[in-house]
Amino acid sequence: MASPAIICVAITGSLPRKADNPAVPITVAEQIESTQAAFEAGAAIAHCHVRNDDETPSSDPDRFDALMRGIRAHCPGMIVQLSTGGRSGAGRARGGMIPLRPDMCSLSVGSNNFPTRVYENPPDLVDWLAAEMAAHDVMPEIECFDLSHLYQAAAMHRDGRLPRQPYCQFVMGVRNALPVDRHAFDAMLSAKRHLFGDAPWCAAGIGPGQAVLNDWAAGAGGHLRT
Amino acid sequence: MASPAIICVAITGSLPRKADNPAVPITVAEQIESTQAAFEAGAAIAHCHVRNDDETPSSDPDRFDALMRGIRAHCPGMIVQLSTGGRSGAGRARGGMIPLRPDMCSLSVGSNNFPTRVYENPPDLVDWLAAEMAAHDVMPEIECFDLSHLYQAAAMHRDGRLPRQPYCQFVMGVRNALPVDRHAFDAMLSAKRHLFGDAPWCAAGIGPGQAVLNDWAAGAGGHLRT
Ligand SMILES: [Zn+2]
Ligand SMILES: [Zn+2]
Ligand SMILES: [Zn+2]
Ligand SMILES: [Zn+2]
Numbered sequence: 046m047a048s049p050a051i052i053c054v055a056i057t058g059s060l061p062r063k064a065d066n067p068a069v070p071i072t073v074a075e076q077i078e079s080t081q082a083a084f085e086a087g088a089a090i091a092h093c094h095v096r097n098d099d100e101t102p103s104s105d106p107d108r109f110d111a112l113m114r115g116i117r118a119h120c121p122g123m124i125v126q127l128s129t130g131g132r133s134g135a136g137r138a139r140g141g142m143i144p145l146r147p148d149m150c151s152l153s154v155g156s157n158n159f160p161t162r163v164y165e166n167p168p169d170l171v172d173w174l175a176a177e178m179a180a181h182d183v184m185p186e187i188e189c190f191d192l193s194h195l196y197q198a199a200a201m202h203r204d205g206r207l208p209r210q211p212y213c214q215f216v217m218g219v220r221n222a223l224p225v226d227r228h229a230f231d232a233m234l235s236a237k238r239h240l241f242g243d244a245p246w247c248a249a250g251i252g253p254g255q256a257v258l259n260d261w262a263a264g265a266g267g268h269l270r271t
Numbered sequence: 272m273a274s275p276a277i278i279c280v281a282i283t284g285s286l287p288r289k290a291d292n293p294a295v296p297i298t299v300a301e302q303i304e305s306t307q308a309a310f311e312a313g314a315a316i317a318h319c320h321v322r323n324d325d326e327t328p329s330s331d332p333d334r335f336d337a338l339m340r341g342i343r344a345h346c347p348g349m350i351v352q353l354s355t356g357g358r359s360g361a362g363r364a365r366g367g368m369i370p371l372r373p374d375m376c377s378l379s380v381g382s383n384n385f386p387t388r389v390y391e392n393p394p395d396l397v398d399w400l401a402a403e404m405a406a407h408d409v410m411p412e413i414e415c416f417d418l419s420h421l422y423q424a425a426a427m428h429r430d431g432r433l434p435r436q437p438y439c440q441f442v443m444g445v446r447n448a449l450p451v452d453r454h455a456f457d458a459m460l461s462a463k464r465h466l467f468g469d470a471p472w473c474a475a476g477i478g479p480g481q482a483v484l485n486d487w488a489a490g491a492g493g494h495l496r497t
Contacts, residue, residue: 155383155384155417155447155448156382156383156384156389156390156391157381157382157383157417157419158381158382158392158393158394158397158419158423160394161394161395162393162394163382163389163391163392163393164382165382165389165391166384166389167384167388167389168384168385168386168387168388168447169387171384190419191381191383191417191418191419192417192418192419192449192455192458192459193383193384193416193417193418193448193449193450193455196449196450196452196455197384197447200450221381221394221423222381222419223418223419223422224419224422224426226422228461228462228465229418229419229422229462232418232458232461232462233418235454235458236454236455236458239454
């Protein structure tokens with residue numbers, strides 16, 4: 046209860062571009078600089094996406110490798126978490142960076158709607174990504190966009206597909222998925238406790254929901270995404 | 272509280288075949304006979320899928336029309352609900368039977384995983400199906416495979432995409448979606464009350480979960496699927 050909240054910084058995300066916000070770090074050099082500033086301000090985990098030269102999302106392992114090396118050199122002890130999210134690639138290309146052995150990778154275990162499309166995480170791809178992480182000793186952060194995703198993480202932990210106690214992140218505020226609603230947050234937290242006891246967890250609010258979720262998570266003993 | 276539970280019978284479903292269970296009604300004539308037996312035993316709603324001659328799922332409006340006419344002739348007053356589920360067709364073909372003006376159609380408002388694939392309900396298709404139902408004065412039954420689907424129904428009701436108070440069905444026990452778990456059931460019911468007050472609702476358990484869900488739903492004032 047008195048243990049300090051861990052702050053996870055998502056320096057780039059998968060969507061915003063320079064045209065939306067000139068401050069968004071896009072190149073690996075910009076990302077490293079921006080991560081170092083967050084690290085010096087107290088962030089303990091760097092949640093990383095990479096981009097192509099034209100700013101579109103990428104899952105190129107070479108770019109992830111350069112980013113990870115830069116963060117390790119400039120932010121000693123910072124936990125590096127690489128995204129396997131579906132905005133950046135399709136199928137097994139989403140997991141091409143797992144053999145780089147970052148500390149953590151994000152892992153979606155279910156499907157849900159996004160603002161204009163289905164966020165597709167087919168069961169066989171989920172199982173393959175989880176197996177790759179297990180094989181390379183990478184700790185997954187389970188991205189929980191809905192209640193069933195917590196249950197799916199529990200089922201995968203029970204049968205060994207997730208060897209470690211799942212570390213779950215509630216993601217709220219994506220249009221057509223779970224909204225930023227306190228009642229829904231409480232349902233997610235209650236299910237987390239039901240399934241994983243007092244295991245650590247974190248929460249991320251999208252867009253204007255970010256500050257609200259940080260508030261709720263800090264008040265309930267969770268870690269934060271900024 | 273003292274109002275009797277409404278029993279909704281799913282006579283065929285989208286998957287089981289004669290080879291799995293010789294008693295499954297497949298032809299429209301078999302379906303009508305079996306619905307009449309359920310009607311005489313007290314079922315008030317018939318949840319209908321249709322099949323091709325080779326027993327594969329279909330969403331052929333002509334078959335739905337023949338089935339609906341048969342049920343109306345043999346089961347006077349029975350509510351006919353036609354499935355727009357994704358196992359039977361793709362894209363807008365899923366809604367081809369809506370202009371037949373059945374009493375109800377099922378409507379999925381979000382996506383989730385099924386045992387071997389993603390159950391895809393992209394936002395634009397969901398909106399189109401809801402608009403078709405509104406245009407033909409068909410009452411949707413919202414198939415809620417996850418918590419966010421209740422919230423999505425609420426959002427669609429707020430902005431007029433679902434003109435009527437949503438009538439929601441909790442669907443539990445599909446592998447890779449929400450399991451048959453009392454804690455999850457309570458979370459769904461609590462969200463239903465939070466969003467829709469004491470509006471009627473129902474629950475369906477898949478396979479061995481059916482008896483359990485009927486028990487829970489009956490005990491909590493919901494309607495049943497058999
Ligand atoms: Zn996190
Ligand atoms: Zn991310
Ligand atoms: Zn029903
Ligand atoms: Zn059905």
